[in-house]
Amino acid sequence: MTTSCLAERLGELIDLSDSEKAALGSLELRERTLRRGVVLLREHDKAPELFVVRRGTMMSYVILPDGSRQIVRFLFRGDLIAMAGLVYRTAPETVIALTECAVASVDRAAVGSLAVEHPRLAALLIAVDQIERVALTDRLAGLGRTSAKARVAALLIEIRNRLRVVDGTGGDSFHLGLTQEEIGDATGLTAVHVNRMLRQLQDEGLIARDGGRMTFVNEAALLRTAHHTARDSARAAGVDLSWLPPAR
Amino acid sequence: MTTSCLAERLGELIDLSDSEKAALGSLELRERTLRRGVVLLREHDKAPELFVVRRGTMMSYVILPDGSRQIVRFLFRGDLIAMAGLVYRTAPETVIALTECAVASVDRAAVGSLAVEHPRLAALLIAVDQIERVALTDRLAGLGRTSAKARVAALLIEIRNRLRVVDGTGGDSFHLGLTQEEIGDATGLTAVHVNRMLRQLQDEGLIARDGGRMTFVNEAALLRTAHHTARDSARAAGVDLSWLPPAR
DNA sequence: CGCGGACTTGACGTCCCTCAACGCCAGTGG
DNA sequence: CCACTGGCGTTGAGGGACGTCAAGTCCGCG
Incomplete structure (x- = not known):
């Protein structure tokens, strides 16, 4: 390293x-x-x-x-x-x-x-x-004001985006290392309802699942149902750090 | 000043x-x-x-x-x-x-x-x-995992505690400067349901209301229904800032 | 006096929870 | 090899908490 x-x-x-x-x-x-x-x-x-x-x-x-x-x-x-x-x-x-x-x-x-x-x-x-x-x-706004489906979709997107940065994998397929109970505990839902929401996202053709593997089939629609708002991080244009003092 | x-x-x-x-x-x-x-x-x-x-x-x-x-x-x-x-x-x-x-x-x-x-x-x-x-x-945990009544109670307590620090007023009575719709938007509820929860807290003898004025009648019970966990702030024993560098 | 905003209350609907049953799979020990 | 177990996923039926809609009151204000 x-x-x-x-x-x-x-x-x-x-x-x-x-x-x-x-x-x-x-x-x-x-x-x-x-x-x-x-x-x-x-x-x-x-x-x-x-x-x-x-x-x-x-x-x-x-x-x-x-x-x-x-x-x-x-x-x-x-x-x-x-x-x-x-x-x-x-x-x-x-x-x-x-x-x-x-x-x-x-x-x-x-x-x-x-x-x-x-x-x-x-x-x-x-x-x-x-x-x-x-x-x-x-996340607070998501818990307070969005539907179960939107919360699950938002979580999938968040995890994917973070994994993408870490792994550098560009694909839309990734290993979601979470049980449905864990997804529920993150989104304020029960495991049972998480299951139903995943099934619904799948039936609507937004995602595909295979074992632990998760694929975004229709990412645009997924972003929409998650009410996702992109906040450019990292070196993106949305960030301004010009106020920082000089390096040492 | x-x-x-x-x-x-x-x-x-x-x-x-x-x-x-x-x-x-x-x-x-x-x-x-x-x-x-x-x-x-x-x-x-x-x-x-x-x-x-x-x-x-x-x-x-x-x-x-x-x-x-x-x-x-x-x-x-x-x-x-x-x-x-x-x-x-x-x-x-x-x-x-x-x-x-x-x-x-x-x-x-x-x-x-x-x-x-x-x-x-x-x-x-x-x-x-x-x-x-x-x-x-x-607050995230409250939104994800607690009942409407607990959330409303928690909000009342939070506001009271912060006002107490600012005003220095020690009493259990304070002016909650929020409409019920605002309480709802903070707790992820509708104004109608906030009203019902306030009425319930009142009927159970935990709070009293008079115009915009709010009084904690049974604070212990209120803390309990809010699942309140005191986090000692300020100079309290719970805080450790010994790692800070020396002052200049 | 009329008006709008906030509060209140009831009736009804829905989203999500609860409970329960079942299947699948990986261990694990016989 | 098989029986047994526990964890996880899946699905259905029923219920409860909270939302929606609607009506009415009170109050401050123009």
């Missing part, structure tokens, strides 16, 4: 200086590999550690008092895990591996020094937070 | 140095006052400005393709508005005044220089983002 995952992620937004790359690289400490299903961090754990995803996909969720689960976020290469651990003494979410994964731990104090040594990177972290906040906002 | 709103907000987390207070104060530029209902920023606006709320309460929302509205966030004194404007060239949300308000605009480039001059403040901004992310997460 020539550059660190964080450098790779932030490098999608701007060109990093060599010393910035080095600083990000030295943030990532001990690597740890996880098998599918392993819990990296449990809700209410004391003094949670921070991590970066190096390989594989993970998810985070909360459990409500009645035992139901809400999946909050899916995590891919370069994502920071448990940044809330910077602030709270106790983890707000459980984080678990969906596939074979590798994560690197990040030292809290190192984030502080990073802000001193590389102010531009601190500013970039703020920017990344904003991007994620907007994504959370979109 | 002796200190700036931002300094006040961040000062709830740690003691700021004089030069930090001064730096935050100089971030806040032209003040602007807004009457109830005035739109400060509209979704899809180009090159949105950044603001801080100085006085009053505001909200932000998005409109979905079918015309329905999802209220994303309520904003109070010291909250940063449209931080997403740091990244995106076009505003992701509409921001509107719920009461008479005053806001101060913030220069994008000044945020960049702040990171250079006062790394600890940049790190604090990251911390504040995390606190808000966790709050958004809680």
Whole structure:
């Protein structure tokens, strides 16, 4: 691995200086590999550690008092895990591996020094937070105001788009590593209803399924039923980082 | 106003140095006052400005393709508005005044220089983002997995708690400056059903209503029906900011 | 006095949940 | 080799929570 995952992620937004790359690289400490299903961090754990995803996909969720689960976020290469651990003494979410994964731990104090040594990177972290906040906002609107079918379609699209960035696979076919129950817990539905919605999307010719494999047959229609709004990320024209201070 | 709103907000987390207070104060530029209902920023606006709320309460929302509205966030004194404007060239949300308000605009480039001059403040901004992310997460779980009654109760509690911090009023009675339609748009319900839930909470003796005035009659029961989980904020024991770099 | 906006309440419809049964498949142990 | 098990997916029937539609009240305001 020539550059660190964080450098790779932030490098999608701007060109990093060599010393910035080095600083990000030295943030990532001990690597740890996880098998599918392993819990990296449990809700209410004391003094949670921070991590970066190096390989594989993970998810985070909360459990409500009645035992139901809400999946909050899916995590891919370069994502920071448990940044809330910077602030709270106790983890707000459980984080678990969906596939074979590798994560690197990040030292809290190192984030502080990073802000001193590389102010531009601190500013970039703020920017990344904003991007994620907007994504959370979109999911909030989906849960509050869209139909079951739209939510399922939106989830499929989101996962596909993120996998595409990570894998670099351009195809419309991908391996959705989620059970229908997990899809339900992410979209606020029951597994049974998720099944019906998938079947409906399939019967309408928007998607095709084969085992764990998922194919977008009519992507335009799928985007429409998901009420998808493209938010150009990365180097796209929609992003403006001209306010960043100079690199160090 | 002796200190700036931002300094006040961040000062709830740690003691700021004089030069930090001064730096935050100089971030806040032209003040602007807004009457109830005035739109400060509209979704899809180009090159949105950044603001801080100085006085009053505001909200932000998005409109979905079918015309329905999802209220994303309520904003109070010291909250940063449209931080997403740091990244995106076009505003992701509409921001509107719920009461008479005053806001101060913030220069994008000044945020960049702040990171250079006062790394600890940049790190604090990251911390504040995390606190808000966790709050958004809680709302997400509420929308996905709780009943209408729980959602309405949770909203009442959230608003009361935030007003309490701002007003310093310790009472259990407060002015909820929202129509039932707005409550519905925040909780993913219709105005009609919000009305029924409020009536039910009232009939069960959890709340009392008088005009726009709202009183918590049985707060413990209200917290329970909202599935409320206290996340100690501010200087509470639940927060750990020992990793911050030294002040400047 | 008329008007519009917010609140209230009832009747009815629908979307999604609940419960239940069944099939498929991968283990796993005999 | 087969029986047994548990997890996941699939489908149907029925019910409940919430939405829709409609009517009426109250209140502030021109």
